Amino acid sequence: MPLTDWPAAERPREKLLAHGAEALSDAELLAIFLRTGVPGMNAVELARHLLAEHGGLAGVLRLDRRAFCARRGLGEAKYVQLQAALEIARRHLQAQLARGTAMTSPRQVRDYFALRLGNRPHEVFACLYLDTRHRVIACEELFRGTLDGASVHVREVVASALEKGASALIFAHNHPSGVAEPSAADRRITERLRQALALVDVRVLDHIVVGAGETVSFAELGLL
Numbered sequence: 001m002p003l004t005d006w007p008a009a010e011r012p013r014e015k016l017l018a019h020g021a022e023a024l025s026d027a028e029l030l031a032i033f034l035r036t037g038v039p040g041m042n043a044v045e046l047a048r049h050l051l052a053e054h055g056g057l058a059g060v061l062r063l064d065r066r067a068f069c070a071r072r073g074l075g076e077a078k079y080v081q082l083q084a085a086l087e088i089a090r091r092h093l094q095a096q097l098a099r100g101t102a103m104t105s106p107r108q109v110r111d112y113f114a115l116r117l118g119n120r121p122h123e124v125f126a127c128l129y130l131d132t133r134h135r136v137i138a139c140e141e142l143f144r145g146t147l148d149g150a151s152v153h154v155r156e157v158v159a160s161a162l163e164k165g166a167s168a169l170i171f172a173h174n175h176p177s178g179v180a181e182p183s184a185a186d187r188r189i190t191e192r193l194r195q196a197l198a199l200v201d202v203r204v205l206d207h208i209v210v211g212a213g214e215t216v217s218f219a220e221l222g223l224l
Helices: 012-018 028-035 043-054 057-061 067-070 076-096 105-115 154-164 186-196
Strands: 124-130 138-143 168-174 203-210 215-217
Touching: 012 028, 012 215, 028 043, 028 057, 028 076, 067 076, 076 105, 105 124, 105 168, 105 215, 124 154, 138 154, 138 203, 154 186, 154 215, 168 186
Parallel strands: 168 203
Antiparallel strands: 124 138, 124 168, 203 215
């Protein structure tokens, strides 16, 4: 059934205008982005099909250009629009983490790293540098790896923290496999970093692991 035949209160656009974007399901949000369906499926039905095929919204967002454009109902124009929308969101969160901003919301940091690292095909280790009042000094990607992991060098992390005059750090890295659960290797390197940085009076506040549509905090798990 075409969306125009649906009751107005059930149409995604009208629902968003009446109740806000947070009231919409993943399928409804994706349908607004798609705008149109394909023969035999309206936009919401197409969105549900794509979400089921790729394991949810995160799976759709992780599709590379070739895979995205090859899907029925998608294409290069929609791929360009999606990448632009994602980059707008990243820059919005980056602006909130601007130099001098005090870190008072752990959710803000997690959302930023989820957007920045969530779609990477390889593992990336990043660091957020903070001063004595937990204000942002800088955020950098320090190491990149393959699908199997990044090689994190403790000495380079310590040197970088000292160079920037940081008093505290928040680490983040992604798991291209999509599973956000910290591995034994993640725990080991975090503890090595924590011990080395403690020798120069730099605290490790958290280590965030980014998976497919979720993030896990070492601090919240009691691992720091």
